[in-house]
Amino acid sequence: MTTLGAWALHPRTIRALLGTGGGLVIAGGLVWLVSLGVFDDPRVLASSLIGGCCALLFLGWGLATRTRYRMAGLAAAGLACVTLPLNLWLLHAQHLVEITGGLWAWAAGCAALQAATVWLLKDRRFLLAVQGGVTLTALLALGQGRRLDEPLWIAGTLAVLGVLSVEGVRLFPRGKEDDGGPKASDEAAPFARDPFAVPLLWGGAALLTGAAAFAALAEVARNGVVFLPRLPLETAAPRLIAAAIWTAIANGLVSLDALAADVRRRRDRRAGVTRDEGLFGWWSVIPVLAAGAGAAAVWNMLEYLGLPDRWDAAVYAACGVGLLAAARAAGVGVIAVDRGAGAGDEARGPGATALRCGAVVLAGAELFAVSKGVGALFNGPLWADAGGLAAVAGLGLLGGSLNPVPWAKTLHRTLAAVALGLAALAANQLLNVPLGRKLEAVAVALGAAMLAGAHAGRVREHVRDGQPDEPFVTDAIRRMRDEERGVVTVGLWFGTLFVLLPTAAAVFVTKANGDAWAPDALALVAAASSLLIVGLSARTLAPALGGSLGLAGAATLIVWSVVHRAEVTLGVGLTAGGATLFVLGLILSVLRDRLSARLASLPRRFAEREGLFAVLDWR
Helix, strand or coil: CHHHHHHCCCHHHHHHHHHHHHHHHHHHHHHHHHHHHHHHHHHHHHHHHHHHHHHHHHHHHHHHHHHCCCHHHHHHHHHHHHHHHHHHHHHHHHCCCCCCHHHHHHHHHHHHHHHHHHHHCCHHHHHHHHHHHHHHHHHHHHHHHHCCCCCCHHHHHHHHHHHHHHHHHHHHCCCCCCCCCCCCCCCCCCCCCCHHHHHHHHHHHHHHHHHHHHHHHHHHHHHHCCCCCCCCCCCHHHHHHHHHHHHHHHHHHHHHHHHHHHHHHHHHHCCHHHHCCCCCHCCCHHHHHHHHHHHHHHHHHHHHHCCCCHHHHHHHHHHHHHHHHHHHCCCCCCCEEEEECCHHHHHHHHHHHHHHHHHHHHHHHHHHHHHHHHHHHHHCCCHHHHHHHHHHHHHHHHHHHCCCCCCHHHHHHHHCCCHHHHHHHHCCCCCCCHHHHHHHHHHHHHHHHHHHHHHHHHHHHHHHHHHCCCCCCHHHHHHHHHHHHHHHHHHHHHHHHHHHHHHHHCCCCCHHHHCCCHHHHHHHHHHHHHHHHHHHHHHHHHHHHHHHHHHHHHHHHHHHCCCCHHHHHHHHHHHHHHHHHHHHHHHHHHHHHHHHHHHHCHHHHHHHCHHHHHHHCCC
8 A cells, every 4th residue: 555545544534534524514614604694593503503413423323333434433423522512602602591590400411421422432532521521510510509719619629520530440340451361352341441541540630630720729819829828727617628629639649640550550570679668769758858958048048138038939949950950060860760650760870869959949949939929910010020930930941951850851841831921921910011912922932932942952853863873872861862852843833833823813803903904914924934934944844834824824814805705605615625524534434444455456456457557558
C-alpha cells in the first residue's frame, strides 16, 4: 500500500474527517437555519436540537452494535455525547428552564444517556463524557440550592466526585492476566479494569485538582493569602468543612497513586532495602528541614534590615537559585530510580543535597509569590507587587534551567509562568489602556518569546544531532532530550497561536464595532507575513502554516468587506463543506478494508500489467 493511501485509510484520518465534517455540518446548518428565521420560536429551537442529538446518538448506537461499521457509529455517538450539554445551555439561554427551576434533572438525563452509551458500546473513551455529565448535574444541583456562588460548596462537590471517580476503578473486575492466567478477550471481559481505569483516573485527577483550586479560592476569599490562615485558627463550620475537603483531596490523591501503580504493574522486587522499607523517603526529609531552618534565618535577617515584605519572595527565590547554581558547580547528575510505581529520576552526586534544598526554597518562594500576588489582585496591586512577581518569574525560569531533574524543571517553569501571569494581571490593573489591547500585547509578546525559545532549542537540536554519538548517555538523559524536543514542538505551535489569534481577533472585533479596522488588518498581515517568513526560512511547520492561514484569512476578510455576501450563503457553504468531509469519512470507513486490499495489490498489478495497467504495454 502506498504511503498516501495508508494515510488516507488510517483510522485517525477517518475519525478526523468524521469529526470535522460533523462539526461543520452542525455549525453550517445552525447558521443557515438561524438566517432563515426558523428558530425564532425558542421551543422549536430546543425541540429540534434535543431531537437531533438523540437521533444522532441512537444512530451511533445502531451503527456500532448492529452493523459492521463500528467506527462510523462511534463517531456519531461521540458527536452526540459532546453536543448533549449544549441542550442545557440552550434551555437556560432561552429561559425555558432556569438553573433554580430543575435544570439539574435535564443534566441527569444527559448523563444517563452518556452512561448508556458506555454500557452499549463498551468503549472507555465515553467515560470522560459520563464524568462531565455527572459533574454538570452536581453543579446544577448546587445551583438549584443557590450555592453556585460559594467556592467551598463547589470544592466539596468536586472533591466527593473525584474520590468516587478514583474509587470507582475498584468496581471493574480484574482481567485474567492480572490474576496470573491468560489474557482475557474483549468479549469475555468487556469491562476489564485496565482499559477503563485510565479515563476514570484521569477524570478523578482533574476533579481533585478542581476541588483544590476552589478550596484555595475559598482560602483567598477568607484570608487574602493562600494556605496562610489568620491566627488564632478559626473553628467555625467553614474551617471544619475546608479541613474535611483537604483531607478528602489528600486521600483521593493517595488512592489515585496506588491504583495507578496497580494498573501499570511495574513494581520491581529488586529494590533496595531502604527504599523497600520506606526509609529513603524519611531520610530525604532532612535536606528539606535544613532548607526550612535556613529560610527562617533569612526571614529574621529581612525583618532586621526592614526590607518591604513585597520583595521577600524575590529574595528567597534568589537564595534558591544560588543553591541550585552551587549544586551544579559541585557536580550533580540524574539517574533513573524505581520507586515501586515505575522508574523516576533522582539527583545523585556531591551537589545533590544542595540541589534538593535549592529546589525546595525556590518552589516555596514561587508559591509564596503566587499567593501574595493573588491577594494583591483583590486588594489593589502596586508596581512593587508587579515587579516582585516579575523578578520571581525570571528567577524561576533560571532555576528551571539549572535543575537537571525533569519533574522539578517542569515545576519551577510552571510556577514561574503563573507568577508571570499574575504580574501581567497586576500591570493590567495599573495601566490605563483598554483591556483588549492589553491582552493582545501580552499574548503577542508571549508568543514571540515562545517562538524565539523554540527556535533556539531547535538550533541546539541540530547542533547536537550533527555531533558524533556521545558515550555513556544514560536513559535519563535520553528522556530529558526527548522531553526537550516535545517542549520545542509545543513552543512552535503555541507561539504561533499566541501571535496569530489575538491579531486576528482584534480585526474582527474592530470591524464588528464599526471602528477603523485598517491598522489592525495591517498588523494581522505583518504578523502573518513574519510567521510565514520565519517558517519558510527555519523549515518549521507551525509558523509556516499559521502565516499562510493568517494571510489567507486577511485576504478573505478584505474581499468580504468589498463584496458583501449574505449569511445564508455562508451557512450553505459551511454545511456543504462539512457534509462533504463527513460523507467522505463515512465512505472511507465503509470501504476501508476493500480499498486497503486494492492498494496493497497495486505493485503486483503494475508489475504484471493487470487491469488498467495493461495500457502501458500498448504500442
